[in-house]
Amino acid sequence: MSRVSSPTFRDSLSVSFTVGAYGVAFGAAAVANGFSVVQSCLLSLLTFSGASQFAVIGVIGAGGSAISGIATASLLGFRNGLYGVLMAPILKVRGFKRLVAAHITIDESTGVSLSQEARGPEAMREGFWLTGFGVFIFWNLFTLAGALGAKAMGDPSAWGLDAAVPAAFLGLVWPRLKSSTDKTLAIIAAVFAIATTPFLPAGLPIIGTAVIAVIVGLRVKA
Amino acid sequence: MNHTLWIGVIGTSAIAYGLKLAGHSVPEKFLSHPLIKRINLLIPIALLSALVAVQSVTTKSAIVIDHRLVGLGAAILTLVLKAPFPIVVLSAAITSAAVYNFF
Incomplete structure (x- = not known):
């Protein structure tokens, strides 16, 4: 069966692109909150968990200490640990693969994977890896675009960036x-x-x- | 200030990865307690709501009502109308920018 035509592949790709595109909002918000383009991109590459990233830039940007920022971000990142508990028995990976799987264990990869349950464990694994890598690629590309864009804009308020950040948080909490x-x-x-x-x-x-x-x-x- | 930013970037990333890896490593029963699960659903609600509030009506340590609150109103309206996330963020930005620039 061709991978490109599989429903799992389509689910993964559509989620990856739409979610990844929010990276623009993050990159722009990070720069508007005083982070450099490099720091914004490193957060997306290394933290790779949207709510935690918005939290650390939000708290530090508002004048909070590094500890407050890290603590808030980490409390939000706790749920990724729970996703790992769910995903480990499905993925059954060891060694280096497990280290990679951990990094891409986020809302979307777990969500798509669990939604493939009716299609069997192979589709669940495929959904996890495709969505995890897909979001990673788009999220990082769009973060860079957003950060560079915001740097070129100047006054964040004139472009509504200072309202985009609370709106992004609201968009994250609303479905919960x-x-x-x-x-x-x-x-x-x-x-x-x-x-x-x-x-x-x-x-x-x-x-x-x-x-x-x-x-x-x-x-x-x- | 620059130190704070770097510590924030590195500390957040290290702990975020540690939490993810821990999940893949601990026995399932450890984190599947109903109370842990329930609190885990509630903590993001509290933190994200607090972040919405602080980012829309405070500046430093003062309560400030300005163009951002109008933007947030637009975001709420689009969410009530079930708009997708990018529309929510964009409406807030456009509305807030309009108020900031023209009033």
Whole structure:
């Protein structure tokens, strides 16, 4: 069977391109927040996890310490660890292949892979690798384009870049708001972060909401 | 400042990879506890919502209502209309830039 015509290949490619294209928003936002083009590209190459990348540039860009930025990004990156737990028994890889698989274990590669379940384990593995590499390639190319573009633009506000960043975060959180608990938590977290911004060092109003999430998780039965 | 940026880049990347690799290495039962799973779904909601709020209405340590909030309004509108992510981000940018440049 030709790979190009397989439904798994089409799913992987369409996800890779559309998701990768958001890299423009990241590259532009990183530069608007004071990161260099090289630093923006390194984040996409090495961190390779959109929400974590937006978080570290957002927190440090707002004047937060490196520790606050790293902590916020890492809390957001924790879910990739859980994806690894799901993917390891499906991929069954060792050694160097496992090191590569870990790097491309993200929302999209895991999501496409799990969505191929009806087509069998071979399609699930193919979906994981194709989507992981596909997003990696497009995400990095578009990050570079966005970073260079933003550098050429000058004043980020004049191009709406300062509003694009919160809009990107909103676009990331919106599909996660399913239950009323999710929505209530979102509002409490937003209010807490705004209310404490004048009093706490930059970054803490954001990380502090993780504590609220843990408390809600402990109190609410799923 | 430049040090902060580099520490942020390298520290975030190292921990991000460590978390990914850990997932591929630990026994499944370790992370599949229902409480861990539930909290893992809630933490991103809290952090991302806080980031939306801080990035749209604060500057340094002050609460500032400006063109960004109008952009965020446009983003909410497009999300309610079920627009795809790039449209959401673009509408926010265009609206905010319009307010910034013309008012």
